[in-house]
Amino acid sequence: MTQAPVNVTVTGAAGQIGYALLFRIASGQLLGQDTPVRLRLLEIPQAVKAAEGTALELEDCAFPLLSGIDIFDDAKKAFDGVNVGLLVGARPRSKGMERGDLLEANGGIFKPQGEAINAGAADDVKVLVVGNPANTNALIAQAHAPDVPKERFTAMTRLDHNRAAAQLAAKLGVGVADIRKLTIWGNHSATQYPDIFHAEVGGKNAAEAVGDQKWLEDEFIPRVAKRGAEIIEARGASSAASAANAAIDHVYDWVNGTAEGDWVSMGIPSDGSYGVPEGIISSFPVTTKNGKYEIVEGLEINEFSRGKIDASVQELTDERDTVKQLGLI
Numbered sequence: 410m411t412q413a414p415v416n417v418t419v420t421g422a423a424g425q426i427g428y429a430l431l432f433r434i435a436s437g438q439l440l441g442q443d444t445p446v447r448l449r450l451l452e453i454p455q456a457v458k459a460a461e462g463t464a465l466e467l468e469d470c471a472f473p474l475l476s477g478i479d480i481f482d483d484a485k486k487a488f489d490g491v492n493v494g495l496l497v498g499a500r501p502r503s504k505g506m507e508r509g510d511l512l513e514a515n516g517g518i519f520k521p522q523g524e525a526i527n528a529g530a531a532d533d534v535k536v537l538v539v540g541n542p543a544n545t546n547a548l549i550a551q552a553h554a555p556d557v558p559k560e561r562f563t564a565m566t567r568l569d570h571n572r573a574a575a576q577l578a579a580k581l582g583v584g585v586a587d588i589r590k591l592t593i594w595g596n597h598s599a600t601q602y603p604d605i606f607h608a609e610v611g612g613k614n615a616a617e618a619v620g621d622q623k624w625l626e627d628e629f630i631p632r633v634a635k636r637g638a639e640i641i642e643a644r645g646a647s648s649a650a651s652a653a654n655a656a657i658d659h660v661y662d663w664v665n666g667t668a669e670g671d672w673v674s675m676g677i678p679s680d681g682s683y684g685v686p687e688g689i690i691s692s693f694p695v696t697t698k699n700g701k702y703e704i705v706e707g708l709e710i711n712e713f714s715r716g717k718i719d720a721s722v723q724e725l726t727d728e729r730d731t732v733k734q735l736g737l738i
């Protein structure tokens with residue numbers, strides 16, 4: 410272990426996802442077993458004590474890769490020198506509340522955090538926004554970090570990707586490891602489009618293997634798209650361990666590369682591919698290599714998929730317009 414520690418800043422460190430995430434980061438699952446990490450935790454002042462409690466537990470795990478923990482209630486300090494920023498802290502949606510309601514409340518969090526990243530981040534910074542509404546929160550943070558390359562701001566749709574893989578595997582009676590090339594398009598919201606038309610199962614086309622458009626439309630797509638609400642209904646709180654797991658997957662793959670013959674879904678700034686307006690942070694199929702991602706180009710989009718992608722992208726452009734009107738970008 411000769412490498413210098415990587416600074417990983419986690420906001421909302423005392424929250425549910427934070428608790429499920431920090432131990433996995435410290436154990437090497439975020440960046441790999443050769444990479445030491447230094448945790449920089451950001452919380453609001455009232456939750457700093459709880460974050461300190463988590464830090465005590467982290468210490469008690471004696472993780473060989475954990476080289477230090479610092480706790481802050483000041484974004485400028487927390488993001489100073491950050492290499493990987495996990496922006497989790499936000500107000501979670503409660504029963505009956507739509508994500509749109511959260512735009513304004515959360516906008517106030519992501520603007521100062523974007524400014525802090527701009528002021529202090531390391532040159533190689535990578536940012537993943539988990540806090541909802543994740544895509545538009547990422548757009549807000551990005552807008553306030555003009556010195557950071559735009560593509561470093563990403564939003565999490567990996568949980569949706571993993572959920573889609575699990576549902577498809579269950580339908581086909583195969584293991585999730587047999588599923589390849591699934592795509593989540595659009596927003597991390599109920600309008601997202603989980604696309605199986607290019608997916609493969611055991612090397613065969615997944616949509617053909619399913620051969621059931623009714624299941625696709627009436628069960629699979631709504632189940633995946635509304636899984637967040639299903640979890641909230643069941644637990645009385647939004648998903649935490651599965652969200653933390655997806656954050657680990659997102660960053661691990663971004664840093665370490667995707668498997669040959671597969672791709673993953675990431676919310677990234679659109680370059681205009683697939684008719685998605687340039688600049689909005691929308692989910693695409695991507696491959697990653699050497700710490701960089703690339704959109705999988707050239708997929709044929711059928712009429713059904715086109716309609717679904719357009720609907721989710723419309724929601725994203727509406728959210729962008731709203732935050733623009735609110736002066737947040």
Ligand SMILES: NC(=O)c1ccc[n+]([C@@H]2O[C@H](COP(=O)([O-])OP(=O)(O)OC[C@H]3O[C@@H](n4cnc5c(N)ncnc54)[C@H](O)[C@@H]3O)[C@@H](O)[C@H]2O)c1
Binds near residue numbers: 426456497502648652
């Ligand atoms: N993208 C996804 O797939 C996905 C999945 C699950 C949850 N989420 C979202 O993740 C977010 C966090 O969920 P949770 O269950 O951990 O919520 P939580 O309420 O348990 O924790 C949120 C934490 O953020 C902290 N916080 C609030 N404002 C902050 C700020 N300005 N700076 C630093 N910390 C701040 C709070 O004090 C709290 O400890 C929510 O917005 C939730 O909707 C996203």
Ligand SMILES: O=C(O)C[C@H](O)C(=O)O
Binds near residue numbers: 501541637647648
């Ligand atoms: O829908 C939510 O607010 C929770 C979260 O985004 C999820 O997908 O589990």
